[in-house]
Amino acid sequence: SSELTQDPAVSVALGQTVRITCQGDSLRSYYASWYQQKPGQAPVLVIYSKNNRPSGIPDRFSGSSSGTTASLTITGAQAEDEADYYCNSRDSSPYRVVFGGGTKLTVL
Amino acid sequence: QLQLQESGPGLVKPSETLSLACSVSGGSFSTTGHYWAWIRQPPGKGLEWIGSFYYNGTTYYNPPLRSRVFISVDTSKNHFFLKLSSVTAADTAVYYCAEGTGSGSNFNSWGQGTLVTVSS
Numbered sequence: 001s002s003e004l005t006q007d008p009a010v011s012v013a014l015g016q017t018v019r020i021t022c023q024g025d026s027l028r029s030y031y032a033s034w035y036q037q038k039p040g041q042a043p044v045l046v047i048y049s050k051n052n053r054p055s056g057i058p059d060r061f062s063g064s065s066s067g068t069t070a071s072l073t074i075t076g077a078q079a080e081d082e083a084d085y086y087c088n089s090r091d092s093s094p095y096r097v098v099f100g101g102g103t104k105l106t107v108l
Numbered sequence: 109q110l111q112l113q114e115s116g117p118g119l120v121k122p123s124e125t126l127s128l129a130c131s132v133s134g135g136s137f138s139t140t141g142h143y144w145a146w147i148r149q150p151p152g153k154g155l156e157w158i159g160s161f162y163y164n165g166t167t168y169y170n171p172p173l174r175s176r177v178f179i180s181v182d183t184s185k186n187h188f189f190l191k192l193s194s195v196t197a198a199d200t201a202v203y204y205c206a207e208g209t210g211s212g213s214n215f216n217s218w219g220q221g222t223l224v225t226v227s228s
Contacts, residue, residue: 033214035155042204042218043155049210086155090212095168097145097157097213 004032004087004100011106012077020072020103022087030090032070034063037084037102046085047072074105082107110135112205112219120199120226126192130205130219137183138163143208145215146179146190148201156201158190160212195226 004024012018022032031050035043045054047063050070060075070089074081087100116128130144137144145160159169159179169177173192181188192199202223206215 030211030213035215042221043215044218045214045216048214048216054216088155088157088213088215094171095212096170097160099155099157102154 003091003098004089006085006087006100006103008101009104009106011108012074013108014079015076017073017075018077018105020074020085020105022070022072022100023068024089024098024100025068026089026091026098027065027068027070029092031065032063032087032089034061034070034072035086035088036081037086043086077105077107079107081105110207110217112207112217114203114205114219114222116203116222116224118223118225120195120224121228122196122226123194126190126195126199126203126224126226128190128203128205128222128224130188130190132186132188132207135207137181137186137188141209143212144181144188145206145208147204147206147215147218148199149204149221150198150201158192158203160208161188197226200224200226 034047037043051063064071084102086102111133113131120126143160143162146158161167176193178191202221204221205219207217208215
């Protein structure tokens with residue numbers, strides 16, 4: 001079972017803004033990273049270290065964090081953003097990496 | 109441009125050992141700050157971290173899998189490896205190798221993944 005909790009599914013109208021959240025105790029100490037995964041493909045890192053985007057990721061993707069909750073916001077969602085989104089973070093006692101259960105984003 | 113590619117048997121019998129290799133091009137295992145990992149995803153389910161090794165040789169494993177997992181590296185061939193022993197049907201998954209930098213959970217580059225089915 002995941003120790004980072006995500007809503008299983010979220011929907012957004014085309015062009016609107018959506019926020020996907022991730023909750024867990026490890027987020028008090030470590031920033032979340034976010035991954036986008038489309039069917040049959042490997043995950044792609046979209047946000048790391050709270051709110052940094054790898055090169056090539058559109059600036060409509062942003063991240064934030066407060067306490068035990070991290071959020072991924074897509075401002076002006078596009079049809080191509082429809083995918084599964086996973087958060088993850090480090091944990092330190094013992095060292096491990098934990099993933100959330102994933103959120104299926106539907107763009108209407 | 110870093111590229112990773114998994115390889116290995118697609119079918120493993122229950123109780124046997126799953127062995128996979130990850131070929132790395134465009135990068136070095138000894139680059140400071142980098143780590144290399146195995147991550148899996150059962151069909152229709154979420155991602156699970158298996159383990160990581162760092163540029164300095166330190167290796168970490170997911171506690172529930174620690175007794176069955178071994179990750180090794182052959183720097184001369186630019187490959188790293190996963191061995192998972194005593195497999196059951198629950199180990200059926202797409203297995204990914206990945207590279208990261210930073211805190212330990214930023215996986216920048218991923219292989220395409222390889223499906224391993226555990227069945228007799």
